Amino acid sequence: MMDTLGMAPASMTSRVTSLLGIPLDLGSHTPGARMGPAALRIAGLAPLLEELGCTVEDAGDLAPPHPVDPGFTPENAAGCLNLEQITGWTRLIHDHAYDLLARGRLPLFLGGDHAISMGTVSAVARHCQEEGRDLAVLWVDAHADFNTPETSPSRNMHGMPISFLTGDTSLRPLLGDRPLKPVPPPDIHVFGARSIDTAERRRIREYGLGCTDMRTIDEHGIATLLRPLIAEWQARDVHLHVSLDVDVMDPSLAPGVGTTVPGGMTYREAHLIMETLCDSGLVGSIEVVELNPFLDERGRSAKLLVELVGSLFGRTVLDRPAARTRAF
Ligand code: MG
Ligand code: MG
Numbered sequence: 001m002m003d004t005l006g007m008a009p010a011s012m013t014s015r016v017t018s019l020l021g022i023p024l025d026l027g028s029h030t031p032g033a034r035m036g037p038a039a040l041r042i043a044g045l046a047p048l049l050e051e052l053g054c055t056v057e058d059a060g061d062l063a064p065p066h067p068v069d070p071g072f073t074p075e076n077a078a079g080c081l082n083l084e085q086i087t088g089w090t091r092l093i094h095d096h097a098y099d100l101l102a103r104g105r106l107p108l109f110l111g112g113d114h115a116i117s118m119g120t121v122s123a124v125a126r127h128c129q130e131e132g133r134d135l136a137v138l139w140v141d142a143h144a145d146f147n148t149p150e151t152s153p154s155r156n157m158h159g160m161p162i163s164f165l166t167g168d169t170s171l172r173p174l175l176g177d178r179p180l181k182p183v184p185p186p187d188i189h190v191f192g193a194r195s196i197d198t199a200e201r202r203r204i205r206e207y208g209l210g211c212t213d214m215r216t217i218d219e220h221g222i223a224t225l226l227r228p229l230i231a232e233w234q235a236r237d238v239h240l241h242v243s244l245d246v247d248v249m250d251p252s253l254a255p256g257v258g259t260t261v262p263g264g265m266t267y268r269e270a271h272l273i274m275e276t277l278c279d280s281g282l283v284g285s286i287e288v289v290e291l292n293p294f295l296d297e298r299g300r301s302a303k304l305l306v307e308l309v310g311s312l313f314g315r316t317v318l319d320r321p322a323a324r325t326r327a328f
Helices: 033-042 045-051 083-102 114-131 161-165 198-207 214-220 222-236 267-280 300-312 321-325
Strands: 017-022 056-061 106-111 135-140 188-193 210-213 239-245 283-289
Touching (some): 017 033, 017 045, 017 083, 017 114, 033 045, 033 106, 033 283, 033 300, 045 056, 083 106, 083 114, 106 114, 114 135, 114 161, 114 239, 114 283, 135 222, 135 267, 188 214, 210 214, 214 222, 222 267, 239 267, 239 300, 267 283, 283 300
Parallel strands (some): 017 106, 135 188, 135 239, 239 283
């Protein structure tokens, strides 16, 4: 790991950073992401954040809940993989995430596969509504995760969280009687996509989901593409939730994931995203998902993710005074 210079900005040190491990890997047929929280801790996540000036509390890992029958569920949703278990998880995650936000914490959720977002982001959306603040989500991922039970070829629920979060009615019973504030699709932006199912492609157009694919990144570069998004979010003073799926990286850099797709981000591209988001001063909650230590090579994917989180919290190679003054 490189030498650490720089400090986390005041927007991220004014609150206690709370790590919450979510060992859920029932969102697909590939087990192993349940070990993600342990691997991220072993790779040195908390000491790095403390070195950057953050106050860190580790809330531990959530214990697997009992399965819950979601009650009335449209017939197509009933065929989803592990529906009852994920219903139990979604409600448990939502309650804990909402509590952390209500206590003023900066949550850093350690997945777990991307199905955890149905609990985490729904809690963030509920919190933002109560605070009278808009929510924007940057979904850094090789996939759009915008399938529904009807469109999903696999019925794997880690490919459905954005449909749930934007209000798909067939998935609504997962949250039971807890309030769900649907996130408008244009306020969720998938960044780094390169594997999108045919039905998802149609839905992205139909609903206006934000989406930047790898070809666009190749052609224009990270900074050019992020700048207008951040400018718009700053003008609205949004709460920005960052959802980082390790499969956005090129598999040669991060092999520890069950859904590798060739042609992913380089080391510097991913760090530039995190550095730019840090500079924005908007980040209010974070999750790192899909790390599968069982598929990793001597912890290199876990170490890379910890370094990326370090950049999100202000680690820099050289001090950059302009970066602290909302350069956008
Ligand atoms: Mg994903
Ligand atoms: Mg993915």
